[in-house]
Amino acid sequence: MSEHNVKQNPAPAVRHAEVTRDLMEGIASGRFPVGSLLPTEFELCDLYGASRHTVRVAIGELAELGLVSRRKRAGTRVEARTPPGSYRQSLTSLEDLVQFGAAHVRVVQETGELAADPALAKALGCPAGSRWLKISSFRLNGRPGVPPVGWTDVYLDPAYTEVPALARASPATLISSLVEQRYGRQIAEVHQDVGAVALPGRLAEPLRAEAGSPALRVVRRYLDPAGEVFEISDTIHPAGRFTASSRLERGRA
Amino acid sequence: MSEHNVKQNPAPAVRHAEVTRDLMEGIASGRFPVGSLLPTEFELCDLYGASRHTVRVAIGELAELGLVSRRKRAGTRVEARTPPGSYRQSLTSLEDLVQFGAAHVRVVQETGELAADPALAKALGCPAGSRWLKISSFRLNGRPGVPPVGWTDVYLDPAYTEVPALARASPATLISSLVEQRYGRQIAEVHQDVGAVALPGRLAEPLRAEAGSPALRVVRRYLDPAGEVFEISDTIHPAGRFTASSRLERGRA
């Protein structure tokens, strides 16, 4: 592999993709802080040795991702550090929902007897007569053009002591099939553990409940295509009408 | 240049947008049938009197919408007649859901007494003690990358004779806010009429119910940004577990 060759095209790939990648890296690393202005297009031409057209295509991709916004004369401003629409987005946790308040989120819940629907009980593999708690969540916030996401979770046994694994094949649980729909079969098993906990203080205020009161804790783990583990933990609290909060964390496979 | 255009720029808007619009029109009207090849870029340059750059930007927008696909040498092929993600998509009717069967759709419903939640009754402007029927719907089908859409509708009075207009400001109804979220305030009032009907024969089989049995008919009308009226009519049938079907039609303003 001598560099001496004539028509050597090692890995220039597409020029504008290279510019895009470097800019994304710069934004993610904080070299271009959120809120600051990117160098002008002409400066970027100089920086990358590319034409303005190429630079504009690159910036256009960032704008499409919502990473930057462009305004005439004002310049190109960094809007976000990481692109939305990633794996994490479809796994939006309930805590994110709570952050946006009631104006953006509707959470409706009921309890009922599974005995009222024997077919459903059989499909879920649960004994008839069990009681269940249902939570429907919708995420309406998001950038223009991003449709809302909704799902419904059903937890059995309102005593909060045991919850069957409804992650797969349950007609009443959507979140796993939702993930599979978007990422195919690369998703590993979805695990769901449940236990009774005391409501943490940091959740007391947004949930309008008393810290320390009994709550339900649900933990799910997903394996994304890149081999990373995403863990969503929800804290569900029965305060008059049930409310919910949660947290999302990353880990390694 | 043949004509000496001085400054008569009345409403050319953006040039490439004009090309985009005409191409979309041609595709929607069938002038460019689905499956056929679009004229080559150079032919389109000739046709619209625009540069190749402009034509490419226009085609790029169509490609982004999924209307066409581009391959080197092969040309630009028409893939779909109407863009997904359009106004219609967010108004997906329940009938569409039924078409995909249980594997792709979950519809869960319950009935209950509004009296159990006085705050909700007050928010809905309904007398306490009313009964209600709830239907949660999720659409998981769709092209790759298009997140699922979910919403919840609540119909009052299971006698199926009167249903208050819950379209706006109802904390339990999502579809109107969903539409507003995507299309801003350009959406006109949403009308909702209800009446008792006999279950049509064509719906009897998919709903596993008997034709002619009593059902509820709900009609909503939306006005899209282009001034067109979309009408969604749902037929809701209480067969053990409530099931639903619907139809979506277009009309003029």
Add this chain to the structure above:
DNA sequence: CTTGACGTTATGTTCGGACATATCCTAAGC
């Protein structure tokens, strides 16, 4: 008939330039 090489062709990428447009900034006018 199958396979391979190769020219043709339509899209993919990049360049340099020109003018339009919206906005910020400053200075003039009240």
Add this chain to the structure above:
DNA sequence: GCTTAGGATATGTCCGAACATAACGTCAAG
């Protein structure tokens, strides 16, 4: 001080050109 007018500037749009690349068609060789 406040408002208004105008210059400066960064992005928006468009043009014409050149070369790269992938895929289709053809045709010759096996």
